[in-house]
Amino acid sequence: xxxxxxxxxxxxxxxxxxxxxxxxxxxxxxxxxxxxxxxxxxxxxxxxxxxxxxxxxxxxxxxxxxxxxxxxxxxxxxxxxxxxxxxxxxxxxxxxxxxxxxxxxxxxxxxxxxxxxxxxxxxxxxxxxxxxxxxxxxxxxxxxxxxxxxxxxxxxxxxxxxxxxxxxxxxxxxxxxxxxxxxxxxxxxxxxxxxxxxxxxxxxxxxxxxxxxxxxxxxxxxxxxxxxxxxxxxxxxxxxxxxxxxxxxxxxxxxxxxxxxxxxxxxxxxxxxxxxxxxxxxxxxxxxxxxxxxxxxxxxxxxxxxxxxxxxxxxxxxxxxxxxxxxxxxxxxxxxxxxxxxxxxxxxxxxxxxxxxxxxxxxxxxxxxxxxxxxxxxxxxxxxxxxxxx
Amino acid sequence: xxxxxxxxxxxxxxxxxxxxxxxxxxxxxxxxxxxxxxxxxxxxxxxxxxxxxxxxxxxxxxxxxxxxxxxxxxxxxxxxxxxxxxxxxxxxxxxxxxxxxxxxxxxxxxxxxxxxxxxxxxxxxxxxxxxxxxxxxxxxxxxxxxxxxxxxxxxxxxxxxxxxxxxxxxxxxxxxxxxxxxxxxxxxxxxxxxxxxxxxxxxxxxxxxxxxxxxxxxxxxxxxxxxxxxxxxxxxxxxxxxxxxxxxxxxxxxxxxxxxxxxxxxxxxxxxxxxxxxxxxxxxxxxxxxxxxxxxxxxxxxxxxxxxxxxxxxxxxxxxxxxxxxxxxxxxxxxxxxxxxxxxxxxxxxxxxxxxxxxxxxxxxxxxxxxxxxxxxxxxxxxxxxxxxxxxxxxxxxxxxxxxxxxxxxxxxxxxxxxxxxxxxxxxxxxxxxxxxxxxxxxxxxxxxxxxxxxxxxxxxxxxxxxxxxxxxxxxxxxxxxxxxxxxxxxxxxxxxxxxxxxxxxxxxxxxxxxxxxxxxxxxxxxxxxxxxxxxxxxxxxxxxxxxxxxxxxxxxxxxxxxxxxxxxxxxx
Numbered sequence: 001x002x003x004x005x006x007x008x009x010x011x012x013x014x015x016x017x018x019x020x021x022x023x024x025x026x027x028x029x030x031x032x033x034x035x036x037x038x039x040x041x042x043x044x045x046x047x048x049x050x051x052x053x054x055x056x057x058x059x060x061x062x063x064x065x066x067x068x069x070x071x072x073x074x075x076x077x078x079x080x081x082x083x084x085x086x087x088x089x090x091x092x093x094x095x096x097x098x099x100x101x102x103x104x105x106x107x108x109x110x111x112x113x114x115x116x117x118x119x120x121x122x123x124x125x126x127x128x129x130x131x132x133x134x135x136x137x138x139x140x141x142x143x144x145x146x147x148x149x150x151x152x153x154x155x156x157x158x159x160x161x162x163x164x165x166x167x168x169x170x171x172x173x174x175x176x177x178x179x180x181x182x183x184x185x186x187x188x189x190x191x192x193x194x195x196x197x198x199x200x201x202x203x204x205x206x207x208x209x210x211x212x213x214x215x216x217x218x219x220x221x222x223x224x225x226x227x228x229x230x231x232x233x234x235x236x237x238x239x240x241x242x243x244x245x246x247x248x249x250x251x252x253x254x255x256x257x258x259x260x261x262x263x264x265x266x267x268x269x270x271x272x273x274x275x276x277x278x279x280x281x282x283x284x285x286x287x288x289x290x291x292x293x294x295x296x297x298x299x300x301x302x303x304x305x306x307x308x309x310x311x312x313x314x315x316x317x318x319x320x321x322x323x324x325x326x327x328x329x330x331x332x333x334x335x336x337x338x339x340x341x342x343x344x345x346x347x348x349x350x351x352x353x354x355x356x357x358x359x360x361x362x363x364x365x366x367x368x369x370x371x372x373x374x375x376x377x378x379x380x381x382x383x384x385x386x387x388x389x390x
Numbered sequence: 391x392x393x394x395x396x397x398x399x400x401x402x403x404x405x406x407x408x409x410x411x412x413x414x415x416x417x418x419x420x421x422x423x424x425x426x427x428x429x430x431x432x433x434x435x436x437x438x439x440x441x442x443x444x445x446x447x448x449x450x451x452x453x454x455x456x457x458x459x460x461x462x463x464x465x466x467x468x469x470x471x472x473x474x475x476x477x478x479x480x481x482x483x484x485x486x487x488x489x490x491x492x493x494x495x496x497x498x499x500x501x502x503x504x505x506x507x508x509x510x511x512x513x514x515x516x517x518x519x520x521x522x523x524x525x526x527x528x529x530x531x532x533x534x535x536x537x538x539x540x541x542x543x544x545x546x547x548x549x550x551x552x553x554x555x556x557x558x559x560x561x562x563x564x565x566x567x568x569x570x571x572x573x574x575x576x577x578x579x580x581x582x583x584x585x586x587x588x589x590x591x592x593x594x595x596x597x598x599x600x601x602x603x604x605x606x607x608x609x610x611x612x613x614x615x616x617x618x619x620x621x622x623x624x625x626x627x628x629x630x631x632x633x634x635x636x637x638x639x640x641x642x643x644x645x646x647x648x649x650x651x652x653x654x655x656x657x658x659x660x661x662x663x664x665x666x667x668x669x670x671x672x673x674x675x676x677x678x679x680x681x682x683x684x685x686x687x688x689x690x691x692x693x694x695x696x697x698x699x700x701x702x703x704x705x706x707x708x709x710x711x712x713x714x715x716x717x718x719x720x721x722x723x724x725x726x727x728x729x730x731x732x733x734x735x736x737x738x739x740x741x742x743x744x745x746x747x748x749x750x751x752x753x754x755x756x757x758x759x760x761x762x763x764x765x766x767x768x769x770x771x772x773x774x775x776x777x778x779x780x781x782x783x784x785x786x787x788x789x790x791x792x793x794x795x796x797x798x799x800x801x802x803x804x805x806x807x808x809x810x811x812x813x814x815x816x817x818x819x820x821x822x823x824x825x826x827x828x829x830x831x832x833x834x835x836x837x838x839x840x841x842x843x844x845x846x847x848x849x850x851x852x853x854x855x856x857x858x859x860x861x862x863x864x865x866x867x868x869x870x871x872x873x874x875x876x877x878x879x880x881x882x883x884x885x886x887x888x889x890x891x892x893x894x895x896x897x898x899x900x901x902x903x904x905x906x907x908x909x910x911x912x913x914x915x916x917x918x919x920x921x922x923x924x925x926x927x928x929x930x931x932x933x934x935x936x937x938x939x940x941x942x943x944x945x946x947x948x949x950x951x952x953x954x955x956x957x958x959x960x961x962x963x
Contacts (some may be wrong), residue, residue, distance in 0.1 A: 034574020099581045144572075145604075146430020148449045152526055155490040176573075176604040178685055195487040197410045237536040245606055250689025258687050 021174070022077075022084035023134055024276060028165070029089070030108055030143025030157070035172035039229035040140075043254060044266060048231070049089060050074050050312040070094065071111050073134070075331065088134060096153060103326040105157040110137050112164045116289040135286060137277045138201065138269060139165045142172040143224065147181050149188045158198050164285055166201035166277050168268070169193070174260045175224030175245060175252045182226055189224050200224075201280070203273050219268050225261040230254050317323055418503070418511030421713055422563065423592070425516070426535065426585070427570025428523035432600040437500075437516055437566075439663040439682055440691060440705055445502055446518065465496040495521040495531050497538055512709065517564060523572075532585040539564055543682055543728050544875065548868040550729075563725065566629070566708055566716045567593045571658065573601045575609055577616035584622050590627035592724060594716050596708070597621070602660035602699060603684060603691050609662055617658050629719075630654070631712070633872035653707065659700040662693045733867065752823060834950055 029037040038050045072091040073111065077084055092108055115134045122131045139161055143154060150158075152203040161167050169189065171177075177185060193200060203216040234251050254262050267278070286380040425433040434446050500516045522531045542562045552604050569586055571578065586595050597617065605613060621628055631653040664684045671678045686692040693701045708716070 032574075033579075034572065034576050036575075099529050099584060102526045144430060146428075148430050151429075151491055152490050152492050153526055156526070159490075173573075173604050175686070175688075176601050179687065192489045247603065247606060247689065247691075248518055248695075249603075249691045250686065252686075252688050320534050 019083060022086060023278075024086040024088070025278065026088040026090065026134055026136050027269070028092075028108075028112075028136045028139040029142065030092050030095060030128060030139060030161070031170075031172065032144060034094060035142040035144060036173075036229045037091060037140075037142055039231060040142075040172070040227060041091075042231050043229040043262070044269070045078060045087070047078075049076055049087075050091065071107060090134075100330075101153050104153075105160055106326065108157070109160050109164065112139075112161075113289070116164075116286055117293070119292055120293065135281055136165045137274075137281045139167050141167060141169050143169055144188065144361070145171055145173050145176050145185070147177055149185075149187050150192045155196055157194065158193075158200075159196060162199045163321075164289075166280055166285070167199070168201050168265075169224035170265065171224055171226040173228070175228045177226070186224060186226070193224075201269060201277070203276060215267075215272065219264055219273075224266055225265040225268075227262045227265055228252055228254055228260040229262075236327050321364075334342070418513050419713065420513045420515070420561065421709075421717065422517065422565050424519070424535075424567045426519045426522055426567055426589075427598075427600070428572050428581075429520065431567060431570040431572055433518060433568075433570055434568075435665055436598075436600060436663040437518075438665050439516075439701070440709075441502060442667060446500055446516070448522070465494060472915050480687075489677065492525040493521045494717040495519070495525065495534055497534070512713075515562075528581055532581075535585075536588050536592065539589065540728075541875070544724055544732075544871050546725065547729055547732060548871050551867045563720055564593050565720045568708075569595050569597045570600045571597055571605050571617060573599060575605065575613050577613070578620040578624070578626075583620065583626055585623070585961050586626045586628065592728065594629040595627070596704075597658040598704065599658050599660040601662070603662045605660070607698070614658060614660065620751060623699065628657075631657070648737070649711070656700055656703065659704045660698075661701040661704055662691055662699040663701060664691075664693050669740045688795070696733055708779075732871075807848065 020115060024247050029041060041050050042048050070093065072093055074089040074091070076087050076089075078087050079085075080096075083092065090111070095108070098104065112135075119131065119133055119135055122128055139316060141154070141158055141161065158167060158169065171182070171185065171189075174182060192198075200221070203219050205213050205216050208290060228245060230243050230245045230252075232243070234244050234246045234248070236242050236244075236251060236253070240250075242256075244256075245252040245254075252259050254260065257263055267273075425437065427433055429449065434448050437446050438444050496519070496520045498520065500518070502514045502516065504514060519531070519535060522528070525531070530885050542564065544561060546561060549555060567589060569582070571582055586597070589595060599610075599613065620626070631650045662684065664682050666683065666684045666685070667680050668685065668690060669678050669680050670683075670690070682693050684693070688735060691699075693699050698704060722947070
């Protein structure tokens with residue numbers, strides 16, 4: 001038997017390269033505040049990556065006239081068995097917190113587009129060895145466990161996100177829904193996602209590998225994942241500690257598949273499908289963005305259509321990044337209105353004042369005339385008296 | 391502590407003495423409760439577990455037998471054209487393809503009668519606000535609730551001041567509002583604060599943390615503390631259990647004081663509610679009993695267990711111990727404040743509630759300033775307000791100008807008054823307006839003149855005119871209120887009309903655009919078809935084209951009527 005040439009070693013070489021270089025993974029968490037995004041991230045990577053928002057800071061945010069949304073990025077390097085991964089967590093604190101949530105998705109969508117664009121620009125540079133890549137590989141959208149269905153805001157945001165990133169919907173705080181409620185909730189969400197044509201990320205089914213296909217099928221079936229997060233460990237049985245939430249009526253185990261889908265989601269994100277996520281970002285979402293960007297103007301007015309509520313099925317990107325957040329525009333209008341009202345009121349007051357003054361003057365004039373006439377009569381009287389005296 | 395409450399009786403009203411000595415115990419106590427909170431915070435479940443039976447259907451749940459008659463009191467859509475029967479809120483059907491549409495906002499009413507062990511009836515009116523927090527812009531929600539609450543106050547006010555009262559008048563004021571705080575674990579949000587602040591003027595607000603089973607004990611503690619801190623920091627006026635403590639005798643009502651303090655320490659109530667009942671066996675006695683609970687894979691949550699759920703306490707508070715308190719407070723404090731403010735507004739002043747009594751001079755000083763203000767008040771009130779204020783001025787002038795004659799003055803001013811009040815309710819408001827504005831202007835001079843001397847003069851001002859002004863106010867108030875409401879409604883309708891007109895115009899423009907597009911496409915197709923097809927057809931099509939072109943050219947010539955063109959035509963001939 002002839003000795004092998006050595007081509008079979010190629011995967012091993014590749015393995016070494018990847019081992020040396022490490023990898024980058026960017027994960028975005030979106031959803032209303034108070035759904036346990038921070039807790040979930042910390043549970044997922046089993047370290048305190050993100051600090052919980054400071055309560056006092058929240059107060060200053062509320063006290064300011066317009067609580068705005070911002071983008072928060074946490075960078076970290078995780079190391080497991082000598083393999084390093086650069087992890088970027090993108091958070092969107094303050095999303096959906098205001099009374100008027102129109103256009104509240106703009107900062108998120110803009111952020112994603114910006115990353116694509118900056119990556120593209122870096123690619124076009126003559127020297128492109130050190131590229132900064134913050135393209136979002138996966139976006140977890142946290143859904144409030146209402147037990148009803150998706151809210152219009154959720155739908156609007158998810159639809160926009162699903163055109164740009166790998167969207168993975170997640171039911172947060174799943175420990176408030178009993179299994180029956182959860183099932184009904186999940187099926188409603190799936191219906192809505194299908195009917196509204198939101199493209200969520202689904203793992204590819206590899207038909208030649210029965211085990212992984214089975215696993216992928218399981219993952220698809222349990223979408224949207226219901227998760228519970230916890231940073232604390234509790235003792236279930238003597239000597240055995242698990243991550244979970246301790247209630248007076250029992251302990252919810254995070255990693256128990258009967259309690260929630262946390263394990264499945266972790267498997268999807270980290271163990272089995274991370275490469276899928278990274279590659280599909282590169283091949284699908286980045287390429288569509290690039291094609292559109294370089295393709296020119298033919299889709300230029302798509303952005304305008306989107307604003308009119310007509311959302312095209314093709315991914316549409318606004319040609320130029322909007323310079324102003326619509327929120328600010330609204331605020332400006334309100335201020336202008338207030339200003340004009342003030343001016344009006346002041347004018348009114350001045351007019352009033354003026355009429356008052358005119359009236360006063362008239363009155364004084366009248367008084368004066370009266371006085372004069374009185375004086376005259378008195379003078380006449382004096383004259384008369386003088387005459388009569390004589 | 392849990393054993394103290396019986397599970398089979400619908401509530402613990404029997405142990406409240408407040409109702410029993412009430413005269414209307416036989417008639418039944420009427421109580422209106424409103425639940426407000428984002429959808430999915432468990433309002434429906436709470437109501438159903440409060441009453442011990444299924445009364446209100448869940449979102450997306452088909453109608454069921456034995457449901458109380460729920461009717462929609464009002465509906466506002468987020469967009470202008472949508473009709474109430476197309477919204478999710480009233481149809482209550484799950485339709486994934488329209489889920490992205492904003493549902494709008496509605497207020498629904500469900501009437502339930504519950505009978506206690508000792509035959510005391512409570513007629514419970516439950517108002518729900520579906521759609522709250524579901525829209526993209528949620529400002530309409532609390533504006534609508536505020537309007538609704540205000541309207542109920544206005545109705546009562548109008549009824550109160552009417553000379554002939556309606557014997558079948560139903561008091562629809564809302565006595566308590568349970569505000570369901572979304573269980574974020576952080577604190578109050580902008581919408582919570584804004585909403586509670588706006589509504590607190592008209593109703594007793596009791597904030598409630600629903601779905602308390604999503605918090606561990608320490609989390610719940612911090613959440614409660616955060617909410618309390620927020621309430622204090624942003625001055626959110628919620629219902630206080632301990633504000634009446636000073637009225638109680640410390641020795642006699644020690645229990646009551648303790649109770650109130652206990653409630654205060656618990657606020658905001660963290661509740662868990664459920665519609666399902668489970669049978670459990672007591673491990674010590676072996677007896678089985680039925681409890682309301684939520685079942686999870688990791689345990690059974692008993693909603694009546696006071697160790698982690700304030701549900702039984704809240705139930706006893708709103709249906710028992712504090713039911714009358716809430717009603718009294720609504721009538722004696724909230725409504726009274728509203729009434730004073732409203733009447734002050736009707737008289738033209740923008741002053742807040744005023745202390746009755748000795749500062750007569752001050753009040754008159756204010757009254758004299760009203761004349762100046764009246765002409766600059768908001769237009770909605772102007773007509774009648776100006777008139778009333780002008781009559782005030784009239785009287786004042788009379789009094790100040792003829793100070794010496796005191797005895798003859800009273801009846802004269804009264805007379806003057808009466809003639810004016812007769813005029814007031816007349817429907818010819820426009821005439822009145824011109825009249826009143828004219829009179830205020832003419833009065834201006836007199837007013838300024840009198841204000842200098844007024845202080846001396848008004849010391850001897852008799853009580854008579856004031857009473858007559860009060861009478862006059864009481865007679866005009868119902869009309870003012872009705873008039874205002876009509877105006878408001880008209881404005882709203884106009885707004886809606888404008889909106890829908892705009893939308894229609896937009897749609898029409900879109901359709902036209904599409905039509906033009908189609909036409910041009912058709913033309914191009916025709917052209918292409920013409921070039922490809924056989925000769926005769928192309929001939930006709932080209933002829934068509936020329937025919938279509940000809941009149942245009944003709945008209946252009948006719949329009950311009952230039953001689954050169956005619957010349958060229960002539961020369962060609």
